Amino acid sequence: xxxxxxxxxxxxxxxxxxxxxxxxxxxxxxxxxxxxxxxxxxxxxxxxxxxxxxxxxxxxxxxxxxxxxxxxxxxxxxxxxxxxxxxxxxxxxxxxxxxxxxxxxxxxxxxxxxxxxxxxxxxxxxxxxxxxxxxxxxxxxxxxxxxxxxxxxxxxxxxxxxxxxxxxxxxxxxxxxxxxxxxxxxxxxxxxxxxxxxxxxxxxxxxxxxxxxxxxxxxxxxxxxxxxxxxxxxxxxxxxxxxxxxxxxx
Numbered sequence: 001x002x003x004x005x006x007x008x009x010x011x012x013x014x015x016x017x018x019x020x021x022x023x024x025x026x027x028x029x030x031x032x033x034x035x036x037x038x039x040x041x042x043x044x045x046x047x048x049x050x051x052x053x054x055x056x057x058x059x060x061x062x063x064x065x066x067x068x069x070x071x072x073x074x075x076x077x078x079x080x081x082x083x084x085x086x087x088x089x090x091x092x093x094x095x096x097x098x099x100x101x102x103x104x105x106x107x108x109x110x111x112x113x114x115x116x117x118x119x120x121x122x123x124x125x126x127x128x129x130x131x132x133x134x135x136x137x138x139x140x141x142x143x144x145x146x147x148x149x150x151x152x153x154x155x156x157x158x159x160x161x162x163x164x165x166x167x168x169x170x171x172x173x174x175x176x177x178x179x180x181x182x183x184x185x186x187x188x189x190x191x192x193x194x195x196x197x198x199x200x201x202x203x204x205x206x207x208x209x210x211x212x213x214x215x216x217x218x219x220x221x222x223x224x225x226x227x228x229x230x231x232x233x234x235x236x237x238x239x240x241x242x243x244x245x246x247x248x249x250x
Contacts, residue, residue: 009218009221009244010047010048010049010219010220010221011046011047011048011220011221011223011237011240011241012047012048012050012085012220012221012222012223013038013041013047013049013050013051013222013223013224013227013228013237014051014053014175014202014222014223014224014225014228015050015051015052015053015066015074015224015228016053016065016224016225017176017224017225017228017229018034018037018038018228019053019065019066021033021034022034022035022073022074023067026069026070026073029073029077030077035077037233038050038078039078039081040233040234041227041233041234041237042078042081042082043081044234044237044238046234046238046241047082047237048082048220049082049083049085049113050074050078050083050084051085051087051202051222051224052066052071052074052084052085052086052087053065053066053087053089054066054071054086054087054088054089054090054096055089055090055173056089056090058091059089059090059091059117059119059120060089060090060173061173063173063174068096068099068100071100072100072103075100075103075104075112076103079108079111079112083111083112083113084111084113085112085113085115085142085200086100086112086114087115087142087144087166087202088114088115088117089144089172089173090117090120091120092120093114093116093117093120094130094133097114097134097137097139100114101137106137109137109138109139110138110139110140112139112140113140113141113142113163113164114134114139114141114142115143115144115164115166115200116130116131116134116141116142116143117143117144117145117146117172118143118144118145118149118153118154118158119146119149124155124157127143127158127161128157128158128161131143131158131161131162132161135163140163140164141161141162141163141164142162142164142165142166142200143159143162143164143165143166144166144167144172144202145165145166145167145168145186146168146171146172147168147170147171147180147183147203148171151186151189154190156193159190159193159194159197162197163198164199164200164220165190165194165199165200166199166200166201166202166222167183167186167187167190167199167200167201167202167218168183168202168203169182169183169184169201169202169204169205169213170202170203170204172202172203175224176224176225176229178204179203179204179205179206179209179213180203180204183201183203183213184212184213184216187199187201187218188216188217190217191216191217191218192217198219198220199217199218199220200218200219200220200221200222201213201218201220201221201222202222203222205221205222205223205226206223206226207226207239207240207243210223210240210243210244211243211244211247214244214247227240
């Protein structure tokens, strides 16, 4: 579970569009229709991971997503089936990680990634300190960079200390946005300088953008509304996989 080689490009499913329905059925989680839809995609074997977009003000203005109790339910019901990536779009992510530690046992943390945002910190030193602390706890540590944030703030030392790099290809905070080509150049630079560093890309990835993002050097593609809001999510996911495996046919 969760294996990744330098030659592979994998798909991570964002759960953001499912969040409100999952919350509505928190007390009957496994019996809900939306959980069944997610499970169908997980058991298909087409996904590398599930991506949980945790949002809190003030880093994300006027929006909060994925309370701790919902993260716990997702973890308890799915962690044995698939890798989880918890994207902490929050100030002081250490506080949320402390809460998550209460239900993610140490021996299961190697299959969970904690991704923090560069914008949550005022200095390179603070970012590196937190990345190292996350790894000490047993998780994989990722660093995310929002699209409007200057690229230079993602320094080489930060990248070296991260297990993975998440490039936002839209301004973070909501799903269904259009992919920005500015992200492609960022992917190319990181892939060139750090060829062994897994690059995740999040935002606006669909059948029109998936191949160019892969060609730029991305290894994990976070795809949300294009799959989750479609009438036939599994068929869409299968088509994306075919496009990644056989780009010459499309």
